[in-house]
Amino acid sequence: MTALARKEERESERTCIVTRRREPPEAMIRFVRGPDGVIAPDIRARLPGRGVWVGARAALVAEAARKRMFARSLKEQVETPPQLAEDVDRLLEADCLQMLAIVNKAGAVTAGFNKVADLLAKGQVCLVVEASDGGADGKRKLRQSARRAENGTGQENDGVPPVIGLFTSSQLDLALGRTNVIHAALAPGGPGTSFLSRCRRLATYRGATLDGAPLAAQMRDELPDAGGRPDETVEISGSEAAEDRKLDE
Numbered sequence: 596m597t598a599l600a601r602k603e604e605r606e607s608e609r610t611c612i613v614t615r616r617r618e619p620p621e622a623m624i625r626f627v628r629g630p631d632g633v634i635a636p637d638i639r640a641r642l643p644g645r646g647v648w649v650g651a652r653a654a655l656v657a658e659a660a661r662k663r664m665f666a667r668s669l670k671e672q673v674e675t676p677p678q679l680a681e682d683v684d685r686l687l688e689a690d691c692l693q694m695l696a697i698v699n700k701a702g703a704v705t706a707g708f709n710k711v712a713d714l715l716a717k718g719q720v721c722l723v724v725e726a727s728d729g730g731a732d733g734k735r736k737l738r739q740s741a742r743r744a745e746n747g748t749g750q751e752n753d754g755v756p757p758v759i760g761l762f763t764s765s766q767l768d769l770a771l772g773r774t775n776v777i778h779a780a781l782a783p784g785g786p787g788t789s790f791l792s793r794c795r796r797l798a799t800y801r802g803a804t805l806d807g808a809p810l811a812a813q814m815r816d817e818l819p820d821a822g823g824r825p826d827e828t829v830e831i832s833g834s835e836a837a838e839d840r841k842l843d844e
């Protein structure tokens with residue numbers, strides 16, 4: 596990297612008021628003083644006025660609020676809501692769901708267990724969305740379906756698409772304008788990439804993986820179905836069949 600490139604990269608970074616580390620803007624949250632004197636999150640970094648930056652992690656935002664760091668950094672009196680970290684989480688979450696609605700309007704979302712399993716088997720999925728309050732058995736079966744998909748060589752496909760598990764079924768219902776959404780798949784290309792990047796930001800902020808599990812948790816390998824049966828088909832439970840019936844109504 597040339598000296599000029601290093602200079603440009605450094606100038607594009609921002610300094611976290613908590614850690615004093617420099618990071619790219621997309622890895623941070625900007626805050627500004629609102630007209631009412633209350634500190635306001637600016638998750639898209641578009642609001643006018645002088646801003647300060649905090650690393651995009653809930654613990655850092657909570658610490659900045661608790662230690663009154665916004666007033667010191669802005670050098671003016673500001674009111675900091677005690678629930679600021681939770682407010683940021685809701686804004687990041689809403690940003691993700693809004694983008695999911697845009698992806699859906701583009702015709703790139705398929706919902707329903709059977710339909711998602713079929714697309715996974717054909718390798719026509721760039722990522723999977725699963726309701727955080729959905730059954731663990733259905734999630735396991737979809738992952739197995741993706742791994743069993745033949746990639747033209749007769750071998751199992753290890754390239755399982757990213758799985759998003761950050762939203763409840765009711766949130767997915769609202770975003771997609773449907774009912775009882777537990778499993779959904781996004782087609783490759785289009786605005787799905789923007790949705791994924793927003794989800795990565797939300798997961799990082801929560802200290803979680805994309806599927807919603809805490810980063811510190813031990814991720815267990817998913818085992819094949821008990822009983823030693825061949826895995827050519829994916830059986831669906833009564834709840835998964837009900838999901839498909841609801842979506843088809």
